[in-house]
Amino acid sequence: MTTTPSPATEPAMPEPLSAPSFAVITGDQVQRALEGREKEIVEVVEGTYRLHGAGESVNPPSSFLRFHDRPTSRIIALPASIGGRDRVDGLKWISSFPQNVASGIPRASAVLILNDPDTGYPFACLESSIISATRTAASAASAADRLTRDRPRPLRVGFFGAGLIARYIHSFLVGTGWSFDEIGVHDLSADSAAGFRVYLEQSGSGGRVTVHSSAEDLIRLSDLVVFATVAGQPHVSDLSWFDHNPVVLHVSLRDLDPEILLASTNIVDDIEHCLRAGTSPHLTEQRTGNRDFVHGTLDDVMAGRVTVPPDRPVVFSPFGLGVLDLAVGKYVYDEVAHTGELRVADGFFHELRRYG
Numbered sequence: 454m455t456t457t458p459s460p461a462t463e464p465a466m467p468e469p470l471s472a473p474s475f476a477v478i479t480g481d482q483v484q485r486a487l488e489g490r491e492k493e494i495v496e497v498v499e500g501t502y503r504l505h506g507a508g509e510s511v512n513p514p515s516s517f518l519r520f521h522d523r524p525t526s527r528i529i530a531l532p533a534s535i536g537g538r539d540r541v542d543g544l545k546w547i548s549s550f551p552q553n554v555a556s557g558i559p560r561a562s563a564v565l566i567l568n569d570p571d572t573g574y575p576f577a578c579l580e581s582s583i584i585s586a587t588r589t590a591a592s593a594a595s596a597a598d599r600l601t602r603d604r605p606r607p608l609r610v611g612f613f614g615a616g617l618i619a620r621y622i623h624s625f626l627v628g629t630g631w632s633f634d635e636i637g638v639h640d641l642s643a644d645s646a647a648g649f650r651v652y653l654e655q656s657g658s659g660g661r662v663t664v665h666s667s668a669e670d671l672i673r674l675s676d677l678v679v680f681a682t683v684a685g686q687p688h689v690s691d692l693s694w695f696d697h698n699p700v701v702l703h704v705s706l707r708d709l710d711p712e713i714l715l716a717s718t719n720i721v722d723d724i725e726h727c728l729r730a731g732t733s734p735h736l737t738e739q740r741t742g743n744r745d746f747v748h749g750t751l752d753d754v755m756a757g758r759v760t761v762p763p764d765r766p767v768v769f770s771p772f773g774l775g776v777l778d779l780a781v782g783k784y785v786y787d788e789v790a791h792t793g794e795l796r797v798a799d800g801f802f803h804e805l806r807r808y809g
């Protein structure tokens with residue numbers, strides 16, 4: 454007997470594909486899309502850590518372009534792909550030129566390309582220094598929250614390195630509900646410390662601001678310590694400075710001597726990524742020959758697979774994953790599209806007929 458397949462069992466005809474349009478999203482548009490959305494962005498970042506932890510992402514190692522004649526500068530490519538409901542592929546291309554700061558312009562500049570996961574076509578180019586700083590600050594705010602659930606919530610914060618990332622982290626902490634009695638600042642540059650102090654005072658978020666000329670004082674007097682320097686090698690090695698078991702957000706990754714990490718609970722964003730490129734966790738692995746000092750990822754902490762004892766320091770070292778840039782970039786794209794303000798470059802893709 455022959456049967457005709459019912460329409461319900463026939464394979465669905467694939468939708469015909471077409472090249473998307475291409476939009477350029479400026480820093481001003483990015484900033485407006487993200488302004489005042491700290492809690493929402495922390496949720497986006499935490500959701501992305503969960504997807505990444507569940508294997509629903511592709512995040513190859515970042516590729517570092519370094520220069521013979523400009524040894525302190527670099528440009529990094531971070532390709533990534535996010536699965537799940539809001540799939541998107543893409544690439545962040547971010548420069549770090551520390552000597553820019555002497556001319557009054559930020560160290561980092563970046564673009565983010567979003568690619569359509571069906572056709573591979575790029576569909577947007579976004580100014581991405583703001584996206585990068587935002588996802589970094591959101592990840593730090595998430596870690597500050599998740600790593601202090603089993604200890605008193607810190608009321609004394611210390612910023613070790615007072616540049617743009619420190620500013621974003623402070624505003625994300627405040628935007629997600631933190632308030633501090635004491636805010637310490639330590640920076641090798643008196644100008645940076647003074648500029649950050651002005652920012653803190655104008656932010657109106659409260660707390661007594663103290664600029665510490667001594668790194669030791671900053672750490673000893675802070676229960677939450679944020680490292681956001683541009684140090685290339687560890688410069689903090691005295692374990693006794695951490696006797697009060699602070700929570701350390703080691704965002705700049707290369708400040709702490711392995712001795713400090715070996716005496717701490719170590720949480721990272723991604724173990725493979727973080728144990729590379731001369732980070733303090735990488736140096737610790739090289740010194741010990743193993744990864745036993747890494748207790749888990751922030752996703753492990755969120756899921757309850759790892760708990761953080763209150764009686765030793767905890768150090769969060771986030772390598773900074775391309776998937777976070779993609780997730781926040783896609784959020785920005787959707788917001789700008791939603792408000793009807795996408796600036797499409799008409800005719801960007803021109804050669805669209807295969808045989809002319």
Ligand SMILES: NC(=O)c1ccc[n+]([C@@H]2O[C@H](COP(=O)([O-])OP(=O)(O)OC[C@H]3O[C@@H](n4cnc5c(N)ncnc54)[C@H](O)[C@@H]3O)[C@@H](O)[C@H]2O)c1
Pocket residue numbers: 549551554559560561585586589613614615616617618619639640641642645646681682683684688704705706771772773774
């Ligand atoms: N992990 C991540 O995901 C991630 C993401 C973005 C940026 N970062 C890192 O954050 C760091 C800060 O970035 P930024 O844009 O704020 O840089 P920035 O140049 O604006 O500020 C860095 C500040 O650190 C100070 N500094 C340098 N060495 C110091 C030291 N040994 N002690 C005290 N202060 C010191 C400088 O004087 C400067 O004021 C960089 O290392 C960057 O790579 C990490």
